[in-house]
Amino acid sequence: MRKTATLADIAASVGVTPMTVSRVVNESGYVHADTRQKVLRVMQEMNYRRNGLARGLKRQRTETIGLVVGDVANPFAAEVIRGVREVLTARGYTMFVCVSDQSVKEEAEAFESLADHRVDGMIVATRASRKGNAHLMTLLDANLPVVALGRDFNHPHTDFVSADHFKGGCDATEHLIELGHRRIGFIGIKQSYGAGLKRFQGYLETLRKHGIKVNEDIIVGRRKGTDQAPGYSTEEIGYEGMKYLLGLRKPPSAVFARNDFTALGAISAIKQIGRRVPQDVAIVGFDDVPLASHTSPPLTTVFQPTHEQGRIAAEFLLRRIEAVQNLPRAERVLPCKLIIRESTVSGTEST
Amino acid sequence: MRKTATLADIAASVGVTPMTVSRVVNESGYVHADTRQKVLRVMQEMNYRRNGLARGLKRQRTETIGLVVGDVANPFAAEVIRGVREVLTARGYTMFVCVSDQSVKEEAEAFESLADHRVDGMIVATRASRKGNAHLMTLLDANLPVVALGRDFNHPHTDFVSADHFKGGCDATEHLIELGHRRIGFIGIKQSYGAGLKRFQGYLETLRKHGIKVNEDIIVGRRKGTDQAPGYSTEEIGYEGMKYLLGLRKPPSAVFARNDFTALGAISAIKQIGRRVPQDVAIVGFDDVPLASHTSPPLTTVFQPTHEQGRIAAEFLLRRIEAVQNLPRAERVLPCKLIIRESTVSGTEST
DNA sequence: CTGTTAGCGCTTTCAT
DNA sequence: ATGAAAGCGCTAACAG
Numbered sequence: 258m259r260k261t262a263t264l265a266d267i268a269a270s271v272g273v274t275p276m277t278v279s280r281v282v283n284e285s286g287y288v289h290a291d292t293r294q295k296v297l298r299v300m301q302e303m304n305y306r307r308n309g310l311a312r313g314l315k316r317q318r319t320e321t322i323g324l325v326v327g328d329v330a331n332p333f334a335a336e337v338i339r340g341v342r343e344v345l346t347a348r349g350y351t352m353f354v355c356v357s358d359q360s361v362k363e364e365a366e367a368f369e370s371l372a373d374h375r376v377d378g379m380i381v382a383t384r385a386s387r388k389g390n391a392h393l394m395t396l397l398d399a400n401l402p403v404v405a406l407g408r409d410f411n412h413p414h415t416d417f418v419s420a421d422h423f424k425g426g427c428d429a430t431e432h433l434i435e436l437g438h439r440r441i442g443f444i445g446i447k448q449s450y451g452a453g454l455k456r457f458q459g460y461l462e463t464l465r466k467h468g469i470k471v472n473e474d475i476i477v478g479r480r481k482g483t484d485q486a487p488g489y490s491t492e493e494i495g496y497e498g499m500k501y502l503l504g505l506r507k508p509p510s511a512v513f514a515r516n517d518f519t520a521l522g523a524i525s526a527i528k529q530i531g532r533r534v535p536q537d538v539a540i541v542g543f544d545d546v547p548l549a550s551h552t553s554p555p556l557t558t559v560f561q562p563t564h565e566q567g568r569i570a571a572e573f574l575l576r577r578i579e580a581v582q583n584l585p586r587a588e589r590v591l592p593c594k595l596i597i598r599e600s601t602v603s604g605t606e607s608t
Numbered sequence: 609m610r611k612t613a614t615l616a617d618i619a620a621s622v623g624v625t626p627m628t629v630s631r632v633v634n635e636s637g638y639v640h641a642d643t644r645q646k647v648l649r650v651m652q653e654m655n656y657r658r659n660g661l662a663r664g665l666k667r668q669r670t671e672t673i674g675l676v677v678g679d680v681a682n683p684f685a686a687e688v689i690r691g692v693r694e695v696l697t698a699r700g701y702t703m704f705v706c707v708s709d710q711s712v713k714e715e716a717e718a719f720e721s722l723a724d725h726r727v728d729g730m731i732v733a734t735r736a737s738r739k740g741n742a743h744l745m746t747l748l749d750a751n752l753p754v755v756a757l758g759r760d761f762n763h764p765h766t767d768f769v770s771a772d773h774f775k776g777g778c779d780a781t782e783h784l785i786e787l788g789h790r791r792i793g794f795i796g797i798k799q800s801y802g803a804g805l806k807r808f809q810g811y812l813e814t815l816r817k818h819g820i821k822v823n824e825d826i827i828v829g830r831r832k833g834t835d836q837a838p839g840y841s842t843e844e845i846g847y848e849g850m851k852y853l854l855g856l857r858k859p860p861s862a863v864f865a866r867n868d869f870t871a872l873g874a875i876s877a878i879k880q881i882g883r884r885v886p887q888d889v890a891i892v893g894f895d896d897v898p899l900a901s902h903t904s905p906p907l908t909t910v911f912q913p914t915h916e917q918g919r920i921a922a923e924f925l926l927r928r929i930e931a932v933q934n935l936p937r938a939e940r941v942l943p944c945k946l947i948i949r950e951s952t953v954s955g956t957e958s959t
Numbered sequence: 960c961t962g963t964t965a966g967c968g969c970t971t972t973c974a975t
Numbered sequence: 976a977t978g979a980a981a982g983c984g985c986t987a988a989c990a991g
Contacts, residue, residue: 261750263968274978279970287976304749309724310670311968314661314983321725329705330686338680338707346714351721353704354680356689363697370702373660374672374725398655399612492902518899525902548869551843551876614984625962630986638960662984665967963990968983975978 262303270299282307313375321351322574323371327359327383331489331518332546333563337382337406340567348575350377357383359489365392378402378574385409385453402577406570409453416573416587420561422543425593426459429513429541429559432595434467436602438511438539440475444498444523445490445515447478456543456559460513475509477501490515495522503530503538510538511601517542517549517558524552524600539601554599561593613654621650633658664726672702673925674722678710678734682840682869683897684914688733688757691918699926701728708734710840716743729753729925736760736804753928757921760804767924767938771912773894776944777810780864780892780910783946785818787953789862789890791826795849795874796841796866798829807894807910811864826860828852841866846873854881854889861889862952868893868900868909875903875951890952905950912944 264275264282271278273292280286281296282305288296313319324341326334338354345352353376355367364383371379379401383389385408397403397412404416433441443460448471451457464471477498479490495514502508503526514520520542527538534540534554542549545560569589577584615626615633622629624643631637632647633656639647650656664670675692677685689705696703704727706718715734722730730752734740736759748754748763755767784792794811799822802808815822828849830841846865853859854877865871871893878889885891885905893900896911920940928935 264970265968275969276979277977280977283970285970289976292976304746306720306723306750308665308726308968309721310661310665310726311983312970313725314659314665314985315968315970317983319661319725321721328686329680329689330683332681335679335681339709342707342709346717351717351725352706354707355703356693356705358690358693366697366702369657370660370672372657374664374670374702375659375661395655399657492899496902521899522902525904528904548843548872551847551873553876553879615986616984626985627963628961631961634986636986640960643960659984662967663986665969665983666985666987668967961991964988966987967985970983971981973978973980975976 261308262305263308267296267299267303267305270303271295318377319375320349321353321374321376322578323353323355323367323376323379325355325357325364325367325371325379325381325383327357327364328489329354329356331516333544334382336563337567337570340564341380341571342567344568344571344575350575359384361386361388364389368392368396372396372399372401376401378404378578380404380406380570380574381408381410382406382570383408402574404570404574404577406566413586414583416570416577418566418570418573418589418591420563420566420591420593422455422561422593423459423462425543425559425561425595426456426513427463428459428593428595429456429543430460430463432557432597432601433511433513433539433541434463434469436511436539439469440472440507440509440511441469442475442477442502442509442512443515444477444495444502444512445519446476448473448476450478454515456515474505475502490519492518492522492525495519496526497522499523499526503527503532508538511540512538513541515543517544517546517556520556520558520600521548521552524554524556535599535601535603541601545596550598552600554603557598557601558596559593560596562591565591612659613656614659618647618650618654618656621654622646669728670726671700672704672725672727673929674704674706674718674727674730676706676708676715676718676722676730676732676734678708678715679840680705680707682867684895685733687914688918688921691915692731692922693918695919695922695926701926710735712737712739715740719743719747723747723750723752727752729755729929731755731757731921731925732759732761733757733921734759753925755921755925755928757917764937765934767921767928769917769921769924769940769942771914771917771942771944773806773912773944774810774813776894776910776912776946777807777864778814779810779944779946780807780894781811781814783908783948783952784862784864784890784892785814785820787862787890789860790820791823791858791860791862792820793826793828793853793860793863794866795828795846795853795863796870797827799824799827801829805866807866825856826853841870843869843873843876846870847877848873850874850877854878854883859889862891863889864892866894868895868897868907871907871909871951872899872903875905875907886950886952886954892952896947901949903951905954908949908952909947910944911947913942916942
């Protein structure tokens with residue numbers, strides 16, 4: 258079973274050589290109009306499908322690229338995928354997405370699979386890790402073009418695209434301080450794990466800058482550290498985290514949440530015990546997911562240009578793939594933007 | 609540039625034939641321990657990566673499968689992906705995800721790419737369409753194993769997995785009727801487009817069953833029909849749709865939203881004008897996204913076993929791939945479950 | 960335990 | 976405008 262017609266089959270049936278059929282398939286070189294017609298007809302009849310394996314093997318490129326993401330359930334990943342895809346399909350490339358489920362092991366397997374199947378390049382948008390980076394390094398030895406998106410990876414022959422999460426974190430915190438808050442909590446990561454989380458570092462840095470002592474008691478991550486590398490922070494974490502903060506003797510008057518979902522969970526927790534946002538607790542999120550402007554109260558958050566990051570990553574990658582020489586590293590850090598809504602500044606309406 | 613070591617390179621360097629190196633790489637056949645060590649060392653040194661194209665070409669299978677989804681921004685897709693992946697990786701297969709962005713054209717390109725690159729099978733979880741189905745048919749002629757997930761596709765050599773959306777839609781509507789509602793709106797699709805949307809058909813059917821006349825005025829889709837095949841319905845559509853319904857002379861007393869995001873948007877709209885859920889308008893969603901239990905009020909919705917659908921689809925596919933004969937069609941429709949929360953029945957708390 | 964042969968399906972290069 | 980030859984990198988099948 259599973260017998261697919263090959264160029265040779267078509268050729269035999271038409272009475273030409275495989276080379277002629279190849280010319281028809283690829284629309285390259287001269288083929289007599291009559292021959293072409295005959296070939297096309299037989300191709301149709303035999304339901305010909307070209308063999309990308311053989312083709313790629315011979316041509317030494319597949320016109321495919323791999324995109325590795327840690328997770329797919331959040332708007333960030335979805336928008337990155339769309340951005341990358343737009344650019345790639347326009348240029349005739351096919352994108353294969355691999356999902357690592359935030360596991361370093363699965364991430365490594367994705368790298369290997371993609372490399373084995375000879376994608377022409379790879380965009381890596383997983384969370385950075387020591388082991389993951391080491392793996393990437395070995396692939397680079399094989400001269401595979403790679404672009405890192407929204408994650409650290411330093412290599413002279415790798416491009417880098419990200420939003421300025423650090424600055425975004427600063428702006429969000431600055432905003433709360435300007436509103437008079439001094440006791441500002443953070444939900445989404447424990448301090449000991451936060452070294453790689455730029456937006457959290459921005460929070461810490463801004464507090465310090467204003468002479469506000471960092472208070473570990475009001476920095477909360479997920480309850481139990483079940484997995485080593487915390488993935489995307491959820492509304493559940495926001496809800497639980499806020500519950501905890503509200504139970505303290507002196508709860509914070511404002512909270513910066515790691516992302517919008519976490520922020521929404523926090524708002525739920527606040528409203529559930531009959532407190533008000535922002536009067537009792539002000540909340541800032543991060544990402545500006547579509548939902549953020551439709552919640553009550555609408556969420557103050559930091560917008561990051563996700564789609565654009567995807568597009569630029571794809572462009573960087575194609576440039577690198579199509580380059581004759583090994584290109585020097587390109588870096589691009591896009592600005593974030595604080596969007597002030599009613600979860601920090603009470604406006605016309607508030608629940 | 610981009611010169612990767614081949615089996616032949618390793619073999620030459622060690623002083624054996626490529627076949628011996630192949631045996632080491634694949635851990636097949638006998639190789640002397642010393643030889644193996646030497647080969648392994650050189651492989652490491654030369655950073656060997658096997659060529660999946662050559663391998664697949666020779667072996668006539670790639671141990672990869674393709675998963676085509678329309679969209680990736682919603683929890684449904686994310687969970688399907690996780691379910692499929694779990695089963696596949698456990699069995700040594702690699703999964704490549706292609707995203708069609710709800711476009712029939714992109715979907716067709718995904719099919720072709722995957723078929724060209726000789727995936728061993730395909731799981732199709734896009735929205736069904738006439739053209740899309742026709743395309744799938746041609747692939748089946750090439751004997752490519754295919755499983756349809758959550759979308760119609762009738763073919764004797766294709767498996768089918770879905771949740772019982774129709775029954776779910778009935779249950780949701782029944783619930784509202786039991787609560788005394790007679791004027792029940794629907795947000796998420798216009799009646800003229802709803803033929804393929806089972807949960808909507810369940811709504812219509814249940815109204816009829818109870819002798820409630822279907823009222824087109826309170827069935828709303830997206831404002832302007834920009835795209836022919838409406839994709840995933842968003843909170844924005846819910847918000848706008850509800851705004852419209854609230855502006856009617858006689859607004860519905862209950863609304864069944866196409867999915868949870870739409871439902872949440874609707875709730876926002878209701879609260880924004882100072883009305884209450886469920887006292888003024890009761891809302892039911894569909895899907896039971898994680899957020900649903902954390903909203904205020906918590907959302908009554910219909911749970912569908914998404915993860916399980918992914919797992920079963922993957923199992924069906926592997927069975928088909930590894931079968932010697934062409935298997936008959938397998939079908940599996942999983943039950944949904946109505947989850948009653950406070951957006952239909954006022955409990956202890958309500959905003 | 961290792962090697963030889965052949966060929967998977969395609970395209971590059973050179974001929975005609 | 977078409978064909979012949981060779982080989983991309985790998986492995987199945989059969990020696991030895």
